Amino acid sequence: MAKVLISDKMSPSAERVFAENDMEVDVRTGLSKEELLEIIGDYEGLAIRSTTRVDKDVLEAGRNLRVIGRAGIGVDNINMAAASERGVIVMNTPFGNTTTTAEHAIALMVSAARNIPQATASMREEKWEKSRFAGVELFGKTLGIVGTGNVGTLVIERAQGLGMKVVAHDPYISRKRADDLGVELLELDELLSRADFITVHTPLTESTRYMLNGESFSKMKDGVIVINAARGGIIDEKALDEALESGKVRAAALDVFENEPVKGHFLMRHDGFICTPHLGASTQEAQENVAVQVAQQISDYLKRGVVQNALNIPSVDEEEMHLLQPYMNLGERMGSILGQVAESGLQRVDIEYAGEVSGFNHKPITTTILKGLLDPILPDSVNVVNAPVLAKQRDIDVRESTRQMADELTSRVRVTLTTDKRKWVLDGTIVNARPRIVGMNGIELDFIPEGRLLFMTNKDMPGLIGRIGSILGDAGINIAGFQLGREAPQAGVISFISVDDEVPGPVLKQLGAIEHILSVRQIRL
16 A cells, blocks of 8 residues: 655645545655655655655655656646656646636636726725726727636636636647637737737746737727736736836736735725735635545556646566657757747647667657647646647647658657748757757757757858847857858858856847847757
8 A cells, every 4th residue: 555645734635535545645744844854755645735745865765656746737846857757756736726717817817907906995985986997898899818828728718707708829729729719810919919908827937928019008998908817927917017007908807916925015006906815826725625535646646647737757577768858858958949940830840760769669759849839838838748738738739750860960859840831850960979950941050958048040141140249249248159051152150159147038029129139049959
C-alpha cells in the first residue's frame, strides 16, 4: 500500500479519494522544513498547494518519493529541475478552476456595467441615488475577448447566453476553431475599436505584458468597459488610470494586479473602478475540484502508472532516456522558437526525423516539440503529457515522417510549421550531446538555442549590423553572439542575436524602426 502525505490545507475530499484508491494517507499541515525533511522519506506521494516548499533538500530527503501533486496551477514552490533529476513526476491541476474563473469574469462585467458595488456602498451610507448609478445593458453589446483558451471559451459561451455578440483576438487559433466557437476572429486593433466590453484571458508572457496600454486605450470606443480576471500586468495600470480619468474607459473591473497584495492603489480613486482580491479561483467548488483531481491523479500514477498533467518529463526507461534526452531538449527548443516567431493561427506541424534519430522512439521528441510550440501560448497548462491533446483541440494537424539519410549530418530534426499566413522551416541536430540550430527556411545557420535571443528578418543592406549593435550598445545590452544567414547577396536575411539581458519594449521598437528591418522578435529559451 503506497503512502501519501498531504502537507497543505485542502478539501477533506482528497483524503476520501486516496482511501478509495487504497492509499495510506497522512494529513500533516503547517510543518516546518525540518519536520518535513524528517518524515518525507516515508512517502511515495506528496499532495500540496502553495504553502509547502519542495526544494532540493526535500527532494533528496524523499528517497521513496515518486510523485508530487499540486492542487492548483502554479508550481513556483517546487524545484522542477531537482524533481526531474531524481525522477519525481510533478503534476498540477490546470483545469480545476476554469469554470469559477470564467464566472468571476462575467460577475465583474455585470457589476461594472450596473455599478452594483458602488450602489451598495451608497446604500450603506443610507443614500438613494438612482440616477447616479444608471448603468448599461449587456444584451446586444459587443464583447471583445482576448484569448480563447479554457477560461476564455467558457466566457464566450456565457456571454453569448446573455445575448452579446462576441469578437475575439487569438493569434494561435484557426478560423475553423473560431467558427466552432461562434465568434468573429479579429486583429487586436480592430477588436479594440469595435468592442463595448473588453476582457482578457491570456497568460502573462513577454508578448502579453502591457498588451492593453496607452496606445490600446486610444483605439477603444469612448465609454468602453474593461475587465481583467486573468493575470496582473496584462493591462498597464497607469495607462488605465489615465483612460478612466479622461472618460475614455467608462468602468474597469480587476481581479488581478501587477503587484499583489494591493493596498491604497491609485486606481481606487475612480468611481468607475471596481476590484476583488484575486478571487477568480476562490470558490468552494473550485477548491473541491482541485483537491479531488490531485488525489485521483496521484493515485492513478502510484497504482497504475497513469500520468496526467505532468509538468516535467515523460516516462521512459533509463537506457532509452539516455538516447532521447538530447533530442527532447532540442525538440522543445525548436518548438519554442517557432511558437514565439509564429504570427497567426497554427494549422499544421510536420516533423521529419532523418539519419540516426529516425530509428528512435519519436513520441517523446514529438511531444516536447509540441510542448515547446504551445508553451508561449499556454504556459500554465501545457506539458509533455497533454501537449498532443491541446494541439488536437486547436485543430493543429501534426504529422511525422522519417528518412534514413540526413545529408552530411549524422541526424537531423526538421520541423515545418504552417500558419494562416506563412510557413516556417527549422532544422536542428545534436553535436556533442548539445542541441544546435543548423538552418531556417532553407538558410544555413549554426548556433546553440539557449538564453535570450533576438530574431530578425531584414533586407541585405550595408550598415544594418552596425546600427543594430549601436542601438543595443546604447541601451547597455551586450551581444553574446550573432548568427546571420542569407539566401544570396542582396536577398532576404535571417538573424539570431544572443543577448545577455532582456531587451526592453522601447528598444525593440527602435530596432524595428530601422529602415530595411522587416521584423524583430524577442525569444526566451
